[in-house]
Amino acid sequence: MPAPRNELKHRLAAGEVLHGCWVSMADPYATEMVATAGFDWLLIDGEHAPNDIRSLSGQLAAVLASPSLPIMRLVDDNPATIKQALDIGAQSLLIPMIESKAQAERTLKATRYPPNGFRGVGAALARASKYNSVPDYLTTADAEICLILQVESRAGLDALDDILAIEGIDGVFIGPSDLAADMGHLGNPSAPEVLDAVTGALRRIRAAGKTAGVLSTDPAYIAACKEAGANFVGVAIDVLAFVGALRTAAASYKKS
Numbered sequence: 001m002p003a004p005r006n007e008l009k010h011r012l013a014a015g016e017v018l019h020g021c022w023v024s025m026a027d028p029y030a031t032e033m034v035a036t037a038g039f040d041w042l043l044i045d046g047e048h049a050p051n052d053i054r055s056l057s058g059q060l061a062a063v064l065a066s067p068s069l070p071i072m073r074l075v076d077d078n079p080a081t082i083k084q085a086l087d088i089g090a091q092s093l094l095i096p097m098i099e100s101k102a103q104a105e106r107t108l109k110a111t112r113y114p115p116n117g118f119r120g121v122g123a124a125l126a127r128a129s130k131y132n133s134v135p136d137y138l139t140t141a142d143a144e145i146c147l148i149l150q151v152e153s154r155a156g157l158d159a160l161d162d163i164l165a166i167e168g169i170d171g172v173f174i175g176p177s178d179l180a181a182d183m184g185h186l187g188n189p190s191a192p193e194v195l196d197a198v199t200g201a202l203r204r205i206r207a208a209g210k211t212a213g214v215l216s217t218d219p220a221y222i223a224a225c226k227e228a229g230a231n232f233v234g235v236a237i238d239v240l241a242f243v244g245a246l247r248t249a250a251a252s253y254k255k256s
C-alpha cells in the first residue's frame, strides 16, 4: 500500500483553479469550524499564526477529516521543521521567503528521502505512514509531496526563472504583502507597481507550467491575479473574516 494520493498536488498539476482560506487561529477546534465552509483547500499557517508542531498536527487532523484539502505553511525553510511537518502527515507545504535557486534546491531536498534528498527516516513512528501501517511509505512518499515556494521579494523575483527550472517544485506563490514591503510599499500590496510585479510573476510561473499561487481578500485583486494565471488562489483569512463579522455586529448595536 503506497503513501496517500495527494489530491491537491494532482488537481493543481492538472491546471484546476482551486480557491482556499488561510487558517490562522492556531486551534484545532477553530480549524474544524473553518473546514465546514467548503473551500477547496485550507492553509494551516505556521508562519504568522502562533503554532507549534502539536497545534499544527491537531489542525491537520481536523482538515484531513473534512472535504477541504490541507496545505501547511512553515515558519521558514528549516529542514528539521520540514521533516516534522511531513512526519505528522502534511503532504503539501508552502515555504516562505525563498530568494535563490540554491535555497529552493535545498528546500526541495529536505522533502525528499535519500538518494533524492536528505529527509530523515522516521515516519514509521508517525501519522505520515499511519504509524507504520503503510508498508510502502518510504518508497512512495516523495511522489506525493506538493512543494510550493513563496517568492516575496525583489531578490526572489530575480531568481524566479532559476527556481521555476528546478524539477520537483510544484509551484511558486507570490506573497503580495511581503513583496510590497520589499518594494517600498509597506502595507500597500495594491500599489500599481506591486500589482504589476505580482501579475507579471504569476504569468511567468504559469508559462513555466507550474502552479501559481497568491492570496488576497480583495475580489478585484483576485480577479487580476486569476487573469494572470493564478490557480492556487487564497481568497479569505479566517481571523479577518471572524473579527470583521464581530466588529460589524458590535457597531450595528452601538448605533441603536
Ligand SMILES: O=C(O)C(=O)C[C@H](O)[C@@H](O)CO
Binding pocket: 048, 150, 152, 174, 175, 176, 177, 178, 179, 215
Ligand atoms: O506576503 C504575503 O502576502 C503572504 O505571504 C501572505 C501573508 O503572509 C498573510 O499572512 C496575509 O497577510
